[in-house]
Amino acid sequence: MTDATHPTRSHGRFPYSALPDRPVFDWPGGKRLAVYVALNVECFSFGEGDGAQLAPKGGEPDVLNASWREWGNRVGVWRLRDLADELDLPLAVLLNSAAYHDCPGLADAFRARGDEIVGHGRTNAERQGTLGEAAERALIREASDLYRHHEGRLPDGWLGPWISESAVTPDLLVEEGYGYLLDWMHDDQPVWMRTRGGQPILSVPYSHEINDIPAVTTRLVSGPDFARMVSDQFHEMLAASRQAPLVMSIALHPYLVGQPHRLRPLREALREIAAHRDEIWLTRPGEIAQAFGAIAPFEG
Template sequence: MSDGTGRQHGRYAYSPLPRRPAYDWPGGKRLAVYVALNVECFDFGTGLGAELAPGGPQPDVLNYAWRDWGNRVGVFRLADLFDALALPASVLVNSRIYAACPGLMDVFRARGDEVVGHGRTNAERQGTLPEEEERALIAEATAVLTRHAGQPPAGWLGPWISQSRATPDLLAEAGYRYLLDWCHDDQPTWFSTRGGGRILSVPYPQELNDIPSIVGRKDSGSQFAEMIVDTFDEMREAAASAPLVMGIALHPYLVGQPHRLRPLRQALRHIAQHRDAVWITRAGDIADHAIGLPEGMVPG
């Protein structure tokens, strides 16, 4: 018989935020803030990719070159911005970046930033693959990132936030501790996986994400920056009653552009000026803290 809820995913139970136990982030803080920098590569003449404008038949030079500018110029401007404001970053990396853009990741390794798995390339989706092919994709990307970063990544975001019904299971079986694809909550959440396992979901932003904002809704750089400031100020107040996570998702070919970089700098400076009151950190550190909490503190 149906329980009246319709088809469900079975990964986590409903848990209203006001009824959950409260806990603190390190230092007694209640708002955790992290920057997710997506460092991605694309195929020339085929495959998926965000569009600045309709590019016409392949090879789509207009949009390919626009995205490639992000890996040649924009990404380094963002690294300089993070340095200037002393901001850590979680770098979501397509594994083929290491071959396509030799040396690009050196700047983030020198900064001590976290490397998060982000598939092989953003020219493809993993969620459309048969399970064994998806397993192979995860294994291939993980091996490359481990070899270059010196340790396996703890977290994963699928290219295009693409998941199959088995993705959380495959990630847990591959040794991942957390995933970022779901934006269903403002706190970390435990996901059940097959065989009695589990994997943590760390909130990843869809609203404070420059692709839905700038590419999807056609927001300006100033509008996107204003969204960041308003979200931060609102969540800083709301966090008085519950610990919250605020992520900011950035792509170099978008916010690395000078006219968007300037308002972004002002927004991130606003956050940095409140570093004594909030925990400015990395997604992996948020996951580690949540995983270490007493059982029952994190919903699932």
């Protein structure tokens, strides 16, 4: 609701807070910059539904784009796993629950590395924000039951497919048991969000800029240009973190940066970041959420 004094509509989840006015703290190990790599493992429906496009869709079945996306789970994701092993990088695997059925053994390989599994809906062929509350709750519950079955526990965090939210998504997530979400990119530090039941949920930064989908499929940047974006973001945030602790995320999709011509420059950008591991906290979003909750608990 708006009025003459407040002409813009507010979501009511958190108040305005200027970064320079906040208390300064350190991440674990006395570090000021937390960096995490988010690997999106996504499944799509053949012949229907949403999906990123390499070229304009020419009707269904859209073999060109469907097979390009499937290449990511058959080939690209394994090259990215090998790169993470090579550089000793921890990963957050943002996993569609459909991957347990569609890609047998894929989740097992990352679980064996000790990587964090983050909830990412059922499939990226759909958007939860378009659903009514009951249907959205059912989507979250169906995915969550599969995570509980395969992982032995509910993931700590969630990213909606296509970063799609309804007006009640944070409420539904906290009611299901999630502790943090990645959909909002309004800050470079975690931010507590209010929900309707009084139990907060933590928003952990997840970059919409250092994210290969908008960079490659919308802005049409090259592999070297995307790698340069990653490197420039890192060095600027490392310098800025001297004044305030920050979170940098790198969002990757196997069908995009798993492609050899994009993987090669990305390798060098990630190698450069890994070479600074003594200065930064290379981590996962669940560990960021846990650390921030201890440092700055929700105060209502």
